[in-house]
Amino acid sequence: MSEEKKVIKKQVLPLLPLRGLTVFPYMILHFDVGxxxxxxxxEEAMINNQLIFLVTQKDAKNDSPNPEDIYTIGTISKVKQLLKLPGDTIRVLVEGISRAEICEFTQIEPFFMAEVEEKIYLEEEESSKTEIEALKRRVLSTFEEYSKLNNKVSPETVLSIMSIEDADQLADIITSNLMLKVEQKQEILNEFQTAIRLRKLLETLIREIDIMQIEREINIKVRKQIDKTQKEYxxxxxxxxxxNELGDKDGITGEVEEYKRKLAEGNFGEEVEKKVLKELDRLLKMPSGSAEGSVIRTYLDWIFDLPWNKKTEEIIDLDRAQEILDEDHYGLEKVKERIIEYLAIRKLKKDLKGPILCLAGPPGVGKTSIAKSIARALNRNYVRMSLGGVRDEAEIRGHRRTYVGAMPGRIVSALKQAGSKNPLILLDEIDKMSSDFRGDPASAMLEVLDSEQNYAFRDHYLELPFDLSDVLFITTANNLDTIPRPLLDRMEVISLSSYTEEEKVQIAMKYLFPKQIEAHGFKKSNLKIDESAVREIINCYTRESGVRALKGK
Structure with a gap:
């Protein structure tokens, strides 16, 4: 460290505490005093030699500061001008002369008087002068960069600062022109030695430049975003x-607002909302008559038409269910017993997943019609889905939207038709499905009929998860041998045997005959049929397992 000669000069001056303001040597400014x-x-300063010691108080909100509330280092200044303003306020013009440190307060009332000392360091070594010159040049170039980023420093101020030769004056003038907090300015004011002050000033300038560059980047990003938003608006x-000129008052914007209203009213889940908002954003950018816009509208209509949260209230009444099943069908005891078992357990455990029943038996024994009665007994909406001849996987899972005329699969279509997420879906003739080069629909049914997987069934068209765990699936089949083993394992098979002659007679007399009389507009009193005639029809004309042909005869 180079040796420097220190000159100390002491004097007693009136002291004026400043609020939110730091005065530096060589600085000319005016402020109001009240x-x-x-x-x-x-007034004391004006009576003597116009010199006053200006020092910043630590808390600007403090109206009556004590000596400990004031920084110890300030600036000896000369009062250049006083101007009285209305309201007992004085506007004063001062010029900073030199920095000084408070030694002691000689007077507190009626105003502050303090003994202050100036410390002047004189560089004796050439190396110290060289270091200060290097720091001065670095500070000047850095300040020039700062002034380009900060528009509040005028070009005239920059030019006048560039012409300053004295390093001590340069450091104070530059600091006074920086947009810094009071604490930061006070930190630089505290340094009496020129080299240390220049270093602190350089560090502050570099930090401020970094902050302004980041601010500039943020402002550019925000401005771009605002410009984009204003342009869109x-x-x-x-x-x-x-x-409006064309007579289409609402247009696409009206459609989008309607879709958003539906989205806000329903509880669709985060993934569905995100997907819908993305599609609405695409729709807004589409021309009104574009084909792609029609595809998006169809897709959105499908989403809003599905019963995401709609359920029918399931009636768990064992006696009522038994009554309805007996009323509609004669026999079929195994099926009825299994449904009553399911209801009894459901009564004990509300969140029980529905069984997947497979009614296997010859044609005409009532497999399809019993499913409708089960739905009525459980108070569930009923949908029948015929799988006979289905050979395309897309029939079950739907087509991807990249295809022209793409539509959802039969499962999603059945849910839309049912209008609730807990219907009874009858998969009729599941053994008649086949496969070809377009895929295997039986493989697609594996997920649908697996209660461990179908809580998040994804249709290729919707590309959104739909919960099928509340759906009660019932399948029918004539021949279990044609059903793939993995699919068969997911179902609870109930075998239905052929009807005996006595059962056919009872079905004909109690169910078929009354329905035919009603269908043809007769009354019970208009037509009678003997049991012997029914037996004759059964034995001679309708030798079958079920009663389908008997119904026609």
Whole structure:
């Protein structure tokens, strides 16, 4: 460290505490004074040699600061001008002369008086002078960069600072022109040695430049975003005006708002909402007559038509269910017993997943019709889905939207038709499905009929998870041998045997005959049929397992 000669000069001066303001040597500024103690300190300075010690108080909100509330280092200044303003306020013009440190307060009332000392360091070694010159050049170049980023420093100020030769003056003038906090300025003011002050000033300038560069980047990003938003708003307003001229008052914007209203009213889940908002954003950017816009509208209509949260209230009444099943069908005891078992367990455990029943038996024994009665007994909506001849996997899972005319699969279509997420879906003739080069529909049914997987069934068209765990699936089959083993394992098979002659007679007399009389507009009193005639028809004309042909005869 180079040796420097220190000169100390002491004097007693009136002291004026400043709020939120730091005065540096070589600085000329004016400020207003309103506190009584401060006005008296000014008057004392004007009586003597116009010198006053200006020092910043630590808390600007403090109206009556004590000596410990004031920084110890300030600036000896000369009062250049006083101007009285209305309201006992004085506007004072001062010029900073030199920095000094408070040794002690000689007076507190009626105004502050303090003994202050100036410390002047004189560089003796050439190396110290060289270091200060290097620091001065670095500070000047850095300040020039700072002034380009900060528009609040005028070009005239920059030019005048560039012409300053004295390093001590340069450091103080530059600091006074920086947009810094009071604490930061005070930190630089505290340094009496020029080299240390220049280093602190350089560090502060570099830090401020980094902050301003980051601020500039943020401002550019924000401005771009605002410009984009304003542009979109302007274009939408133009589009509205054009649509009004054409008589289409709502246009695409009206459609989008309607879809958003539906989205807000329903509880669709986060993934569905995100997907819908993305599609609505695409729809807004589409021309009104574009084909792609029609595809998006169809897709959105499908989403809003599905019963995401709609359920029918399931009636768990064992006696009522038994009554309905007996009323509609004669026999079929195994099926009825299994449904009553399911209801009894469901009564004990509300969140029980529905069984997947497979009714296997010859044609005409009532497999399809019993499913409708089960739905009525459980108070579930009923949908029948015929799988006979289905050979395309897309029939079950739907087509991807990249295809022209793509539609959802039969499962999603059945749910839309049912209008609730807990219907009874009858998969009729599941053994008649086949496969070819377009895929195997039986493989697609594996997920549908697996209660461990179908809680998040994804249709290829929707590309959204739908919960099928509340659906009660019932399948029918004539021949179990044609059903793939993995699919068969997922179902609870109930075998239905052929009807005996006595059962056919009872079915004909109690169910078929009354229905035919009603279908043809007769009354019970208009037509009678003997049991012997029914037996004759059964034995001679309808030798079958079920009663389908008997119904026709």
């Amino acid at each position: 506190r009584v103690k401060s006005i008296k300190a000014l 302007y274009l939408r307003e133009q589009l509205k005006a054009i649509q």
